[in-house]
Amino acid sequence: MLPPQRLIVAISGASGSRYAALLLQQVVPRVPQVAVVYSRVAPRVITHELDLPAGRGTDPLALLDDIVVPAGHRVQRYGLNDYSAPFASGSNAYDAMVIIPCSQGLIGRIAAGLAETLIERAADVCLKERRPLLLVPRETPLSQIHLRNWLSLTEAGAIILPACPSFYHRPQTVDAVLLSVVDRVLAHLDLPRPEAYQWTGEGET
Numbered sequence: 001m002l003p004p005q006r007l008i009v010a011i012s013g014a015s016g017s018r019y020a021a022l023l024l025q026q027v028v029p030r031v032p033q034v035a036v037v038y039s040r041v042a043p044r045v046i047t048h049e050l051d052l053p054a055g056r057g058t059d060p061l062a063l064l065d066d067i068v069v070p071a072g073h074r075v076q077r078y079g080l081n082d083y084s085a086p087f088a089s090g091s092n093a094y095d096a097m098v099i100i101p102c103s104q105g106l107i108g109r110i111a112a113g114l115a116e117t118l119i120e121r122a123a124d125v126c127l128k129e130r131r132p133l134l135l136v137p138r139e140t141p142l143s144q145i146h147l148r149n150w151l152s153l154t155e156a157g158a159i160i161l162p163a164c165p166s167f168y169h170r171p172q173t174v175d176a177v178l179l180s181v182v183d184r185v186l187a188h189l190d191l192p193r194p195e196a197y198q199w200t201g202e203g204e205t
C-alpha cells in the first residue's frame with residue numbers, strides 16, 4: 001500500500017506549524033494526491049508562528065506558496081466540515097493520514113471516537129480501515145489524560161510520533177532540527193528523504 005498515492009495532511013492548533021510546512025514540501029512532489037485540512041485553531045497558530053507572504057497573513061494555504069506542484073499531482077484543501085471529501089468514508093479511504101502538529105485536544109477527540117469534524121472522521125476512518133495514521137503531538141509536560149489517550153490510540157493502531165527532534169546529526173539550522181522529526185514521518189510513510197541522516201556509528205567519539 002505504501003508509499004501512498006493519496007495522502008491526507010491535517011494541521012491542528014498545536015505549536016509547530018513549520019513541521020507541517022516542511023512535510024508538505026517533501027510530500028507534494030512525491031505523492032500524486034495530497035489533501036490538506038486545517039483544524040479550527042490551526043490558522044491562528046500558523047499566522048502567529050510563520051512569516052507568511054505579505055497579504056496572505058490570514059491564509060494558512062500560504063504554507064504551500066513556495067511548493068511547486070508537479071504536473072499530474074494535485075493538492076486539494078478541504079474545509080473542516082466538508083463531508084463531501086472522499087476520505088470521509090471508509091469506501092474511499094486514502095492510503096495514509098498524518099496530523100502534524102497534532103494538539104492534545106485533537107488527540108483526545110480522536111481517542112474518544114467523536115468523529116465530529118472532517119479531521120476527526122478521517123482519522124476514525126484510518127483506524128477502522130487499518131490505514132496508517134501518524135500523529136505528531138507537540139506538548140510538554142504530559143498529563144495522565146494525555147498519556148492514556150496516546151496509549152489507547154496506539155492500541156487502536158495509530159503511530160504516535162512526538163515532535164522530539166534528534167541532535168546526533170549535528171544540525172546547524174532550525175530547519176535541520178525540525179527535519180529530524182519530519183524524516184521519521186517520511187520513513188513511516190515509506191517515502192524516506194534520500195538525504196535523511198542515518199546513524200552508522202562511524203565517527204563516533
Ligand SMILES: Cc1cc2nc3c(=O)[nH]c(=O)nc-3n(C[C@H](O)[C@H](O)[C@H](O)COP(=O)(O)O)c2cc1C
Pocket residue numbers: 012013014015016039040041042044045048102103104105106138139
Ligand atoms: C499559540 C498556541 C499554541 C498552542 N500550542 C499547543 C501545543 O503545542 N500543543 C497542544 O496540544 N495544544 C496547543 N495549543 C492549544 C490548542 O490549539 C487547543 O487545545 C485547540 O482547541 C486544539 O484544537 P485543534 O487542534 O483541533 O484546533 C496551542 C494554542 C495556541 C493558541
